[in-house]
Every structure is written in C-alpha cells, then in structure tokens.
Amino acid sequence: MHVMVIGAAGMVGRKLVERLAVQEGALGATLSRLSLVDVAEPPVPAALAAIASSRTLDLSAPGAAGTLAAARPDFIFHLAAVVSGEAEADFEKGYRVNLDGTRALFEAIRLEALNAPYRPRLIFASSIAVFGAPFPARIDDTFFATPLTSYGTQKAISELLLADYSRRGFFDGIGLRLPTICIRPGKPNKAASGFFSNILREPLAGKEAVLPVEEDVRHWFASPRAAVGFFLHAARLDLAQVGVRRNLTMPGLSARVGEQIEALRRVAGDKAVRLIRREPDPAIREIVAGWPADFDASRARALGFRAEASFDEIIRVHIEDELGGRL
Numbered sequence: 001m002h003v004m005v006i007g008a009a010g011m012v013g014r015k016l017v018e019r020l021a022v023q024e025g026a027l028g029a030t031l032s033r034l035s036l037v038d039v040a041e042p043p044v045p046a047a048l049a050a051i052a053s054s055r056t057l058d059l060s061a062p063g064a065a066g067t068l069a070a071a072r073p074d075f076i077f078h079l080a081a082v083v084s085g086e087a088e089a090d091f092e093k094g095y096r097v098n099l100d101g102t103r104a105l106f107e108a109i110r111l112e113a114l115n116a117p118y119r120p121r122l123i124f125a126s127s128i129a130v131f132g133a134p135f136p137a138r139i140d141d142t143f144f145a146t147p148l149t150s151y152g153t154q155k156a157i158s159e160l161l162l163a164d165y166s167r168r169g170f171f172d173g174i175g176l177r178l179p180t181i182c183i184r185p186g187k188p189n190k191a192a193s194g195f196f197s198n199i200l201r202e203p204l205a206g207k208e209a210v211l212p213v214e215e216d217v218r219h220w221f222a223s224p225r226a227a228v229g230f231f232l233h234a235a236r237l238d239l240a241q242v243g244v245r246r247n248l249t250m251p252g253l254s255a256r257v258g259e260q261i262e263a264l265r266r267v268a269g270d271k272a273v274r275l276i277r278r279e280p281d282p283a284i285r286e287i288v289a290g291w292p293a294d295f296d297a298s299r300a301r302a303l304g305f306r307a308e309a310s311f312d313e314i315i316r317v318h319i320e321d322e323l324g325g326r327l
Contacts, residue, residue: 007079060101179252212281
C-alpha cells in the first residue's frame with residue numbers, strides 16, 4: 001500500500017506520520033511505500049526510512065499536482081493549507097494554496113485515471129470555518145455552510161469539489177471538518193485561533209501568554225492526538241456508510257476560554273494561570289466572533305469518530321505527548 005501525505009511537515013502531518021511509524025497496521029493494511037510532501041522538507045521517522053521518501057514541493061505550482069498523481073498512491077492525505085489568519089491577510093496566497101492547489105490535485109487524479117484505472121482514497125482536511133454566523137445554539141449536520149472568512153470560503157469550495165469528484169468516481173473522498181486543534185505544540189503560528197493553544201502551552205512551559213479575547217468566548221476543540229485518530233479512522237472507514245454527503249463535522253469539545261483557564265489551574269496550578277496576560281486585539285475578536293461555538297456531531301460519532309470529553313483531558317494529552325508525561 002502506497003500512502004502519500006501532502007502537508008507532511010505541518011503539525012498534524014508530522015503527528016500522522018509518527019503514528020504510522022509506531023502503530024503497525026494503522027491503516028488496516030501493510031504500508032509498503034510512504035511519500036511525504038510539503039513546501040518545507042518533511043522529516044522522515046527512522047522506523048520508516050526504508051520505505052519513505054521526502055520531497056519539497058508547492059502543490060499550487062504548475063505541474064506539481066500532476067507529478068504527485070503520477071505516483072498513483074493508494075491513499076492521499078491532503079493536509080496542506082495556508083492557515084486562517086494568513087489566508088485572511090493574504091487574499092491571493094490563500095486562494096492559490098487552499099483552493100487552486102486543491103483543485104489542481106483533484107484534477108490531476110482525474111486525468112491520471114484516463115491512462116489506466118485509478119481511484120485512490122483521498123482524505124481532506126477541512127474546517128469548521130465553513131460555517132458562518134448567525135448560528136443556532138448547536139450546529140447540527142444539516143446546517144448550511146455560509147463562511148464569513150476567505151479561509152472558510154476556500155475550504156467550503158474544496159468540500160463541494162471533493163463531493164462532486166467522488167460522486168463522479170474520480171476518487172473515493174472524505175472531508176473532515178476539524179475543530180480547532182488544541183494544544184498545538186511548537187511555536188505560535190499565524191492562525192487566528194492560535195491563542196487558544198498559546199494560553200495553555202506557554203504557561204505549561206513557564207512562559208507568558210497573551211489572551212486577545214474575553215473569557216466568555218466559546219469554541220470547539222480537539223487535541224492533535226484526536227485529529228490524527230480522525231484521519232486514520234477515515235482511511236479505514238467504509239465510505240458506503242457515509243453516502244453522498246462526503247464532508248463530516250468531527251467530534252470535539254465545546255468550551256469557553258474561562259473553562260480552558262480553569263482546567264489549566266486544576267492541572268498546573270495558579271502559578272501557570274498568572275502567566276496569562278490580557279491584551280485585547282480587535283482584529284482577532286472580530287474573526288473569532290464569526291466562528292461557531294458548539295456542534296452536534298452525531299453523524300461522525302455514529303461512524304466511530306472520537307474526541308476528548310474535557311479540557312483537563314486535552315491538557316493531559318499535551319503533557320503526555322509533548323512534555324514527557326510530567327510538568
């Protein structure tokens with residue numbers, strides 16, 4: 001089985017590859033070839049060095065998608081994207097990477113199948129940003145997509161393309177609308193949602209963090225570990241169960257910023273909480289105000305997707321996976 005991870009140098013991509021390295025049969029079949037692709041060179045785990053290749057490539061560059069499709073991977077994880085804040089700040093880059101690159105990949109797969117039968121499983125990283133206000137108290141699986149950001153629009157268009165290309169039989173696709181992933185390891189990025197992780201990750205490391213919104217802001221979360229689980233489950237899932245509605249809102253946890261902070265207090269104490277500095281940012285507040293806060297992800301749960309049930313659990317996942325299991 002040949003697996004390709006596009007966006008393999010990103011946080012979720014790296015963790016997905018790490019899971020493949022330690023969990024034999026994670027995709028339900030023997031992994032014989034692994035292709036890792038990103039604009040920055042993706043790392044190759046030592047355990048997969050014999051079967052893995054790593055290449056630097058911009059999916060939106062002319063001819064790049066065709067090169068990838070010509071390798072005919074059996075499974076394609078499409079995780080590459082410009083994050084929300086950057087897509088809003090740089091309109092052209094957001095559309096070039098998030099939409100044009102995605103459509104180029106879809107079309108390259110279709111054209112490759114003209115040479116000989118080919119129908120890979122394609123798992124696409126979408127986002128709850130496809131939804132825009134006004135929202136009901138909880139968004140269910142029948143709520144319509146009316147994004148209020150360029151990033152959300154790019155993801156929503158890609159979802160429609162994925163559904164149509166799957167309907168036509170060009171590939172067997174599924175789109176996963178990810179919650180905000182928290183706690184993200186590493187350094188802060190340009191995502192507008194980055195502060196949700198920053199206010200936990202930095203204090204856990206003894207560093208100061210900035211909170212740009214009020215504590216009553218509510219949002220939808222899952223851990224990086226849960227996100228990797230979503231993608232692996234989607235790869236193994238019988239998509240006949242999913243039907244023609246190929247894009248699913250993933251399970252998560254709805255919580256207020258204040259609840260995040262109280263969970264931090266329970267796990268790491270008052271000293272960690274005192275490292276959070278309130279510094280209102282009107283631009284971030286405006287973006288966050290257009291995001292959904294709670295979901296009824298019954299469809300995904302019925303299909304076997306799972307996430308954390310409390311923020312204490314999310315924090316403990318971070319401590320186990322990033323801090324060696326201790327503070």
